Amino acid sequence: MQKIHYHLKMAKELTPRSEDYSQWYNDLVVKADLAENSAVRGCMVIKPYGYAIWEKMQRELDRMFKETGHVNAYFPLFIPKSFLSKEADHVEGFAKECAVVTHYRLKTNPDGSGVVVDPEAKLEEELIVRPTSETIIWNTYKNWIHSYRDLPILCNQWANVVRWEMRTRLFLRTAEFLWQEGHTAHETYEEAEKEAQKMLNVYGEFVENFMAVPVIKGVKSETERFAGAVDTYTIEALMQDGKALQSGTSHFLGQNFAKAFDVQYQTREGKLDYVWATSWGVSTRLMGALIMSHSDDNGLVLPPNLAPFQVVIVPIFKNDEQLAQISAKVDEIMAKLKALGVSVKYDDSDTKKPGWKFAEYELKGVPVRLAMGARDLENGTVEVARRDTLTKETVSLEGIDVYVKNLLDEIQKNIFQKALTYRNSMIKKVDSYEDFKVEIEKGGFILAHWDGTPETEAKIKEETKATIRCVPFDTYLDDDKVPGKCMVTGKPSKCRVLFARAY
C-alpha cells in the first residue's frame, strides 16, 4: 500500500487547519459543494451534495423515530405572538431572536421604485416565525387530549425554524435551519422522563453509528438548559480544534407547557391532571459536527453510512475505444457492488482529466475510489484508494465487490475509532482553578468539581469562556463520580462536571 503525497492546486485549495481552523471549515463547506451563503443575511443555500448528506441523516433518524413508536405530523410556520408569552422562561429564551410578520400585503411604491409594505395591511396580531414549535403544538395538543386514553402522543415534525442570530456560520449557526422536533405528551412524570432519555439515546446511537462521531451524554446545568424545560439532556461532541459542539438535545419539560396551555386530562382515577411532556431535536448543525470531526486538509472525509455515494469509479483512457472497454468492465463491477447494497458513481465524463477527478472526489470525501485504466484491463485489476487514510493499492477484480464492501465497513469503524481516540485523549481532569485556566487554553474537555451554583458557573464563563457542557451520565475518568470540592469556591461538589469552550 502506498501513501499519497501531493498538493492540491489553485482554485480549490483549502486553507490548512493548522493555519486557520475556522477558515478551513468555511473553505471546505463551500469548495466541497455542501452549502453557500445566500442573498439573505444569515441564511444558507444547501447545495445538492450537502443536501444529499442531510437526506441520508433524515432517512435514518426518521426510521429510528418510527421504530420507537413515533409518527410524523406538521404544524404551522407562524405562531401568534400571544402564544409565545404563555410560558415565562420560554419567552425569555427566544424573544430576542424572533422574526416577526407584521403585514400581509405589498403595494407599488407611489414614486414608482418597486414595492413597499402596504400600511393598510397591518395584522391585528403579529405572527412570529417559529424559533421552535412548543407553543403552537401545545396549543394544538390541548384539543387532542382529554383523557388518559388519548395518551401518550408521540409526534415528530421535520421543519425549518428561524432564530435571528447576530453572527452566523454555515451549518453551525444560521438564521434559518432545518431540523426535526419531537413533541410528546405523557400520563406520568416517569414515562415522560423515560421518553426524554430514550430519545437522547437514539441520538447518541445515530451520531456514533452513522456519523462516526463519539458523544458524551449528560444533563445540562440550570443556566444551559432549554428555555421552559425541567431538564435538558445533551450529546456533546469534540471537534478537531478542541471545541465542543452540542449535537442534539432532549428535554424533559415536566408540566410547564401543559400548565401554560392548560392541557389537562382525566386520570385513571377520574381526577384532572396536567400532562407531562418532552421535546427533542437535532438540526443541520449535525452537518457541522460531521465535517469538523473527520475531515482533513485535502477536504471532506465522509463515513460510508452517510456518503451520498460510497464509491466513485474513474476510468483512465486515451480514446473512445479504450473507454468503451473500460466501461464494459466497470458495468460488471457496478452491478456486483449494487447487489451488495453499495452505492456507486461512475464518472466517465471526458471534460475532466483523471487527476482532476481524483482531487475533486477527495475534496468531496467519497470513501472509496476505484481507478481503472488500460493497465488494469490487461492485468484484471483495479486501483483502490481509501479516503480516510489516503492510501491506495492495486487489487484483483476477482471478488472486488466483497473486498470493497468490507473496506467500507472498515472505513466506517476506522474513522469512528480515530475520532474516539482523539476525543478520549482530550478529556482531562483538573482540580485547581489555576490549572483549569491553563488547560482550557489547550482545548478539549475538562472534568472538574463545581459547587452547583449559577454564580460560579457564570464566573468561570466570564473568565475563561468555558461553559459546563453537561454533567455526564457515564464515567470517563476513574473518580468522576466521587464527591470533591469546587475548584473555584472550595464548596462541596457531588461529582465532576464537563467543561469546554463550545461552538
Place this chain on the structure above:
RNA sequence: CGAGGUGUAGCGCAGUCCGGUUAGCGCAUCUGGUUUGGGACCAGAGGGUCGGGGGUUCGAAUCCCUUCACCUCGACCA
C-alpha cells in the same frame, strides 16, 4: 449595538496614498489543437453600472460628502 476592516469581470486580487492613454493580473469560462495512471499544455477569444447617490475638477476607481452591503472580533446562540 461597540471596535476594526473590505467593496474593482463568475471567484481571488493589483491600481486609490500622489486624479491624467483604451482600468490591469491570476483562476474560471468559450474556441481550436495536442494531451489523459494525481487538479495538463499551447494559441486565441469573450466578459466591467470600479457597491449606490451627490459633489469638486478640463478630467475621478483615485479627492470630498452621504448611503448601503459584507467580513473579522465582542455581547447573544442549536
